[in-house]
Amino acid sequence: MGCGRKDNIGGTSHRHEGCVSDVVKTILDIQNQAVDDDCDNCGTSCYLEPLGGLVSPTRRNADTRVFMLLNANGLPFFAFFSTPEGAVLPSVFFRVEDVFDSCATLRVVAPWDEEEPVNLLNDDETGISMGLLSEVISFRKTDTCLTVDLSCFCGVQCVKDVNLHICD
Template sequence: MGYEDIENFDHNKESSSHNHDNNCGCNLSCVCNVVRAIKDIQDEAVEDECLTCTTNCFTEPLGDLSSPSRERADTRVFTLTNKDGELFKALFKGHHGKCVSVFFRVEDVFDNCCATLRVLIPLNKDKEVVKLFEHGRLDYDALCSVRRWAASNSCITVDLHCFCAIQCIADCDLDICE
């Protein structure tokens, strides 16, 4: 699914009642459409010619966001921003108090923009788990030290209408079985 397909995507998949702005000024189908596109791109994960724009969530195929050279990738890592402007966070199991992440992989999109997201474990360049939150607050220095991710066994189901922004971070190979 290319960017040009997204312009018509919400007319094909969503009812018009979900395209209006909500009380925070967010288009209710915007984040949903991007997550659907990411899911489609992850599902296809095939080799294709290199693209010059490497910062767009709609860039196809996987492997273009993290570096200009083609590499094997099965996941587009992204963050979601709540309507209050904060990064959405979720728990993953253990790692000695380092169990909160703001990084996700889409596993499924269903019904009226519900999605199952896998919580990704943030790792530094040495593949050590990064503790992103200190005393309940996001540590931006720690966030900036994240260079890799690992798949956790923790998933969360969310209503994509509850988010105002999505930011694609990188493409990586998590060796996800599909």
């Protein structure tokens, strides 16, 4: 189970989606409820999960649960996005847009400090500098999306509930 391993059940090899897929599907459900209900101002159902609970109990201030995916070594998966100025930077932060089977479409979420995107690349530009994660204080939506196989990851870490203005 998990990490893309195959389980041998009754002499037959089966691929198990694992808990990462379950968590990402749950994040999508929670986000969809917030976007659907907040965009049409009908968020009165008692069954809605409180998106925004990672920051505060106010669901109306968040439309995205930002998360990281972790590989078998516990390191964050990253993808690239383009800034409005044309720079290409990496991010380890994502918003789930859709889930199908064990795959998901993710939107890259840009990490920001007070004034600009945070370049998370290490000094030799071969990977992510974990120390730079502490400089991230806010997030911005990007137009960059990618499709991933969720069975390739061993962990998912929720970071923060934010309002990326998905409805705008």
